[in-house]
Amino acid sequence: MSNARFISSRRRFLVGSALAAGSWLVPGLRNAVWAAGSDAPEKPQVRVGFIPLTDCAPIVMAALKGFDKKHGISLQPSKEASWAAVRDKLASGELDAAHALYSMIYGLHLGIAGKQQAMANLMTLNNNGQAITLSNQLRTQGVIDGSSLQQRVAASEPGTYRFAHTFPTGTHAMWLYYWLASVGIDPFRDLRLLVVPPPQMVMNMKIGNLSGFCVGEPWNQRAISENVGYTAVTSQQVWPDHPEKILATRAQWVNDNPHTARALTAAVLEAARWIDASDDNRRETARAIAGRAWLNTQADTITGRMLGQYQDGLGHRWQDAHGMQFFRDGEVSFPWLSDGMWFLTQLQRWGLLKQQPDYHAVARAINRTEVYRQAASAVGNIVVPQSEMRRSTLIDGRVWDGSNPAAWATDFAIKRRGEPA
Incomplete structure (x- = not known):
């Protein structure tokens, strides 16, 4: 079945399921612009x-394809050097919003990823599409x-092998530790852990600084292309259709x-x-974001x-059923409370939180489902789920649905x- 026919079939199924389950399909005029009168955006440039x-693609394409102008704003993407820079510029207000690591924003909200500041998640930008390279x-x-x-690792002295991720x-x-x-490897006891910005991962592995890393694409594929490493496991193997990057901002910015x-x-x-919407659109997106102003790669x-066509550098090739996805009839985009709560459980598991948080209250404060619903209404024809929780099965067989996060x-x-070392 072609990608377009699959999407059409899936849309019919989801709409029917949503109506049967009490979810609602947001109506809207195809070319309507909700940016007039008292509804006009307060800031013309964002x-x-x-x-x-x-996975920065939705932000870049919103600017390149003119979706920002349709909704009454001029989106100005700003290329940053590291997640620490994104954090600092968000916190200071130098950035209005950002493509951001989901759990980084939760850490900032709780004061364990920098100076505490109330944060907001407007939507999820993508599912899947990360990997662990050895x-x-x-x-x-x-x-x-x-x-x-x-x-x-068991046969070696602790700390012999150095593994990197992109932000504490x-x-x-979280994907690295969970896998x-x-x-059977304790990441804190058995390995030496480092923080490396995504564009520097491949070079650090090439010169022998790293035994492994977890990062987003295209850097895992770059490691294979440059004959530096191979994919041991994808993040979607750890958690199929997991949340990844979000559209983040400060809570005060949303209020203002x-x-x-x-x-x-x-x-x-x-x-x-x-x-x-189509593989052709994905190919066009790949060509656009490859440019010097964006990813600066082939x-x-x-x-x-991006098309789900994987090869691991060990001779295996496959079409991944859970490749990087950006929308999937709104399932990707909705800021599920249970997704945020899962990251809180991992921050607790790894000693980054000193005590159990109020999981639901924290997720409710950060994940702005009301803003998302308004945006979905402005866009039109978006299925928005009635429940704010979803159910998932992870690599170890554990089922997560947010029902008992403390346990x-x-x-x-x-x-x-x-305190982590």
Whole structure:
């Protein structure tokens, strides 16, 4: 079945399911612009930060395809050097909003990723599309998967192997830790952990500084293309259809600019829908974001995995059923409370939080479902779920639905308490 026919069939199924379950389909005129009179955005120009990763695509395409103008704003993407820079510029107000790591924003809201500041998640930008890359040096030592890595680590002195993620409370740290623990490796006890900005991962592995890393695309594919490393596991193998980057801002910014927040969310939401509408749109997106102003890499490095066409550098190729997705009839974009709560359980598990938080209250404060619903109405024809919780099964067979987060956070054999080293 072609991608377009699959999307059409899936849309009919979801709409029917949503109506049967009591969800609602937001009506709207196809070319309506909700940016007039008292609904006009307070800020005509919106500066939005991004890191050069494939999943910044909805922000870039919202600007390049004119979806921002349709909703009464001029989106100004700002390329940033690291997630720490994104954090600092968001907190200071130098950026109005940003393409951001989901759990980084939760950490900032709780004061464990920098000076505490109330934050807001306007929408999820993508599901899936990250990976854990191991070095070719490990491959020569017989390491090809989690089991063989565990054996090698167990036979070595603690700290022998150096693994990197992109931010201490970020999503890549959480995927890395979860996968390592699932194969019997304690990341804090057994490894040396480093923080490296995404564009610097491949070079650090090339010069021998890293045994492994977890990062977003295109840097895992770049490691394969440059014969530096290979994909050991994708993030969607850890959690199929997991939340990844979000459209983040400060809570005060939303309070001060409610119409701008709605317009920004609507523009990016419309771009996400456009990207997912066809493989041709995905190819066009890959060519656009490959440019020097954005990712500054070859389009071919982006395109394959963006289309779900994977190869791991060990001779295996497959069409991934859970490749990077940006919209999927609104399932991707909705800021599910249970997604935010899951990251809180992992911050608790790894000792980054000193005590159990009020999981639901924190997620409710950050994830602005009311802004998303307004934006979905402005865009039109968006299925918005009635429930704000969803159910998922992770790599170790554990089922997450947000129903008992405190118990879920503590029910792991490998976990950490107290201040991390």
